[in-house]
Amino acid sequence: MKNLEHWIGGAAISSSTENYFDDLNPIDDSVFSRVPAGTAEDVDRAVEAAHQAFLTHRDTPAAVREEWLTKAAAIMERDVAIFADILVDEIGSPIAKAGFETRFAVGFLRAAAGVPRRVRGETIPSDTPGRFSMSLRQPVGVVAGITPFNVPLIKGIKQSAMAIATGNAFVLLPSEASPMVAAQLAKLWKEAGVPDGLFNVVYGNGADIGDDLTGHPKVSAITFTGSSRVGKHIAEIAARRLKKYTLELGGKSPLIVSADADIDQAVNAALFSIFMYQGQVCMGASRIYVERPIFDKFAKAFSAATKNAKIGDLREPTTMLGPIISERQRERVRRHIDDARAKGADVLAGGEWTGNCCSATVLQGVTDDMTVFAEETFGPVTSLYPFDSLDEVIELANDTEYGLSASIFTRDIDKALRFAQRAEAGMVHINAPTLYDEPHVPFGGIKASGFGREGTEADLEIMTEWKWVTIQSADGGAGGH
Numbered sequence: 001m002k003n004l005e006h007w008i009g010g011a012a013i014s015s016s017t018e019n020y021f022d023d024l025n026p027i028d029d030s031v032f033s034r035v036p037a038g039t040a041e042d043v044d045r046a047v048e049a050a051h052q053a054f055l056t057h058r059d060t061p062a063a064v065r066e067e068w069l070t071k072a073a074a075i076m077e078r079d080v081a082i083f084a085d086i087l088v089d090e091i092g093s094p095i096a097k098a099g100f101e102t103r104f105a106v107g108f109l110r111a112a113a114g115v116p117r118r119v120r121g122e123t124i125p126s127d128t129p130g131r132f133s134m135s136l137r138q139p140v141g142v143v144a145g146i147t148p149f150n151v152p153l154i155k156g157i158k159q160s161a162m163a164i165a166t167g168n169a170f171v172l173l174p175s176e177a178s179p180m181v182a183a184q185l186a187k188l189w190k191e192a193g194v195p196d197g198l199f200n201v202v203y204g205n206g207a208d209i210g211d212d213l214t215g216h217p218k219v220s221a222i223t224f225t226g227s228s229r230v231g232k233h234i235a236e237i238a239a240r241r242l243k244k245y246t247l248e249l250g251g252k253s254p255l256i257v258s259a260d261a262d263i264d265q266a267v268n269a270a271l272f273s274i275f276m277y278q279g280q281v282c283m284g285a286s287r288i289y290v291e292r293p294i295f296d297k298f299a300k301a302f303s304a305a306t307k308n309a310k311i312g313d314l315r316e317p318t319t320m321l322g323p324i325i326s327e328r329q330r331e332r333v334r335r336h337i338d339d340a341r342a343k344g345a346d347v348l349a350g351g352e353w354t355g356n357c358c359s360a361t362v363l364q365g366v367t368d369d370m371t372v373f374a375e376e377t378f379g380p381v382t383s384l385y386p387f388d389s390l391d392e393v394i395e396l397a398n399d400t401e402y403g404l405s406a407s408i409f410t411r412d413i414d415k416a417l418r419f420a421q422r423a424e425a426g427m428v429h430i431n432a433p434t435l436y437d438e439p440h441v442p443f444g445g446i447k448a449s450g451f452g453r454e455g456t457e458a459d460l461e462i463m464t465e466w467k468w469v470t471i472q473s474a475d476g477g478a479g480g481h
């Protein structure tokens, strides 16, 4: 078991209090690490260190930043096994999911290495004769990043790599349930040559110190991934202080299967979309709509296929489901299933527990008075609904406060494109799972699923600030040409 310390100004720094909390391995709730319960004072120290480092290094050439990111990608590639081990033991990731996270992290760092040379402005025609007019993109200063427990490496890398690539300094408040990933990231950035203070980590309970970080006067931008509840709260704080922010929040993503779809393809995609990492994925397909003529066939095939969504040894490549992260989350998953069952839903598969793991659960006959109908379960639970027409399913799919990802399975290109245009979602996939990400795409959601987008292009919006500069000849003349 390891004791963590805050990472501030390039060094491990003891917390301002003696309070520590336990970071538990969800497979058996044994203690994985001991973590300082940071305070407002610790947050302030981290932000001040970041601010000073920003002032010192803001003019570092693009070529140097490119070198840091390139080195970071190589270190990440070398250390994938170290990161994967942490993801397995700290948050209960099956090795297949941990492998996806580590591969994504390597890919993101490589893509981000191309960003420093692309932080460009424009030359602009001026209305005044002889005046030269241009725009610059400048870093904002200190960026605060807050990560969720479920993809701490993907989000920790996305947020920090883009802050560093664009010339900012970064302070990370990692989820209470995944602090060790953040500690390993600190080592990575240090070895990659990133100057002390450009990457900092404060540990603690987000409910206690989150506002101290997001509300800190020297934090200029916030990049948050987590629940819609906390996201809305952060938006209020940011709005009051006119800070830039991106929110990547929860979902209730629909997956639609038309009667003309390849059923095997749709079954496999649906299985992956909702049961990978025991459904603790923001893009999880927790609502599956199947066109009535094939509803029974799909329901049977999908329920039977849940035997492939296996609970098992997390280091076995075919294991898809592991433990639910915490007792609070387990209680939520149980409550959603029990409530649906009590109100008359059929449990076609699953609904059983092995230790802290819930089996792949398929519900049918879910009605709008059941909690699982509208709320994000964030567990291995999905509901099957029949539909009769494309217009009807578009309405059903959009009947949610969320709008993250959506998929449709069909061979009819007209249907597919109509759905892509009408779906109230930030991301739509045709004949593919709801669950997907790449470094350079505009990733994110609408409605209660998010605000703004993240990715190597999209993040320029919150991580840089436009400045307009004009030049007039010093003798006041018309510019001499």
Ligand code: NAD
Residues within 6 Å of the ligand: 146, 147, 148, 149, 150, 151, 173, 174, 175, 176, 204, 205, 206, 207, 208, 209, 210, 211, 214, 225, 226, 227, 228, 230, 231, 233, 234, 248, 249, 250, 251, 281, 282, 283, 376, 378, 404, 444, 445, 449, 450
């Ligand atoms: P959460 O909202 O409970 O916690 C997320 C983070 O917010 C944690 O680090 C927590 O400490 C911190 N936090 C809590 N209160 C805060 C405050 N007042 N100020 C600042 N930070 C605060 O979410 P979680 O349970 O860790 O993650 C699951 C949620 O995240 C789900 O809703 C899921 O859909 C969402 N998620 C979204 C995406 C996406 O890209 N859209 C990706 C992963 C997870």
